Amino acid sequence: MKWCQQCVLPDTRPHLHLDTGGVCNACRAHATKPAIDWAARAARLQEVVELAKRQASAHGYDCLIPVSGGKDSTWQTAQCLDLGLRPLAMTWKTPGRTEIGRRNLEALIALGVDHIDWQISPKVETRFMVKAFERFGSTAIPMHLALFNMPLTLAVRFQIPLVVWGENSAFEYGAVDEAHTGFRLDAEWLRTYGVTHGTTAADWVDEELLAKDLAGYFGPTAEELTAVDVRAIFLGYYLSWDPQETRRVAEAHGFCADARGPRTGYYAFADIDDDFISLHHWMKWYKFGFTRLFDNLSLEIRHGRLTRVQAIEIIRQTGDQTPHEDIDKFCAFAGIARKRFFEIAEQFRNREIWRRRIDGVWTLPEFLIEDWRWS
Numbered sequence: 001m002k003w004c005q006q007c008v009l010p011d012t013r014p015h016l017h018l019d020t021g022g023v024c025n026a027c028r029a030h031a032t033k034p035a036i037d038w039a040a041r042a043a044r045l046q047e048v049v050e051l052a053k054r055q056a057s058a059h060g061y062d063c064l065i066p067v068s069g070g071k072d073s074t075w076q077t078a079q080c081l082d083l084g085l086r087p088l089a090m091t092w093k094t095p096g097r098t099e100i101g102r103r104n105l106e107a108l109i110a111l112g113v114d115h116i117d118w119q120i121s122p123k124v125e126t127r128f129m130v131k132a133f134e135r136f137g138s139t140a141i142p143m144h145l146a147l148f149n150m151p152l153t154l155a156v157r158f159q160i161p162l163v164v165w166g167e168n169s170a171f172e173y174g175a176v177d178e179a180h181t182g183f184r185l186d187a188e189w190l191r192t193y194g195v196t197h198g199t200t201a202a203d204w205v206d207e208e209l210l211a212k213d214l215a216g217y218f219g220p221t222a223e224e225l226t227a228v229d230v231r232a233i234f235l236g237y238y239l240s241w242d243p244q245e246t247r248r249v250a251e252a253h254g255f256c257a258d259a260r261g262p263r264t265g266y267y268a269f270a271d272i273d274d275d276f277i278s279l280h281h282w283m284k285w286y287k288f289g290f291t292r293l294f295d296n297l298s299l300e301i302r303h304g305r306l307t308r309v310q311a312i313e314i315i316r317q318t319g320d321q322t323p324h325e326d327i328d329k330f331c332a333f334a335g336i337a338r339k340r341f342f343e344i345a346e347q348f349r350n351r352e353i354w355r356r357r358i359d360g361v362w363t364l365p366e367f368l369i370e371d372w373r374w375s
Helices: 025-031 038-055 071-082 099-109 122-136 141-157 187-193 222-228 243-252 277-288 292-302 308-318 324-334 338-346
Strands: 063-066 087-092 114-118 162-165 231-234
Touching: 025 292, 038 162, 038 231, 063 071, 063 141, 071 087, 071 099, 071 162, 071 243, 087 099, 087 141, 114 141, 122 141, 122 324, 141 162, 141 222, 141 231, 277 292, 277 324, 277 338, 292 308, 324 338
Parallel strands: 063 087, 063 162, 087 114, 162 231
Antiparallel strands: none
């Protein structure tokens, strides 16, 4: 493992690369932000908004916003309303929705939007999540297929010309040039950055999961999107995206962070609406040798709120973040034993970076912190 000399991410992270100076492409990409003409981009966003208003039918919606009730989707909704859009908000209802997530979603809806809560059959979702975990070590593939396809499906069905996403995660966490990731979310972006291991719903059809069972995970065809002329954009391309700023705006519009502190990672205002999202982030430890905490701290370093030395000390003081309570909840939902869960997770431990000591304890020889407490 090699570590970025500016942030705390390793080169094992997908789509992240270090240059000859030892700096990762995510840090290099962030360094281009001060040179961006944000006023020009805001003007371009206004053009996109006016086009959507003209394209929308007289009794229809101007845009569709995929929302969870989190701080980013609250920010997206507030921005769209300020732009004078008439949005339809829609949510993929996670089977692990938390109480604070429910309250934040209700606060978002109360801003003045129509809303659809789309829930997949728990029996289907259980089988799908377990299959995804067994095949790729990720319980979140069904979630990502739903998150990216359901909004486009509804946009086609309701003839909504614009779908508004928040951050472009590909740009924030790796890609150097936005032109390579696109300011539009399209099929190529989904294949590369959609966190589905390159699969579509069709790849999961078998004797246990029929195509009809997985109907919610199938998106519209490119031809259907073209026929309705649906544009899917990242709001973070047009407006400077900063997790602390989106939190501030969201809190001004009724969003509440978790008073108990972070569920996973560094932020007490992120990943708080779903009991199972922490499993997706935790598996990075097995696969890549870092956790959600490293992602969050790297953003704070890039925004100048922490130094690299301070971030490393936070990682040391935080220690292990295994989400034991969430693992137990998932095992109960999925109907598998905790022992079986860890057996599956172990199959995805990256043997290229992990080494097992004579006492049986797994370690990362090139880990960022030399005196890490391995267990």
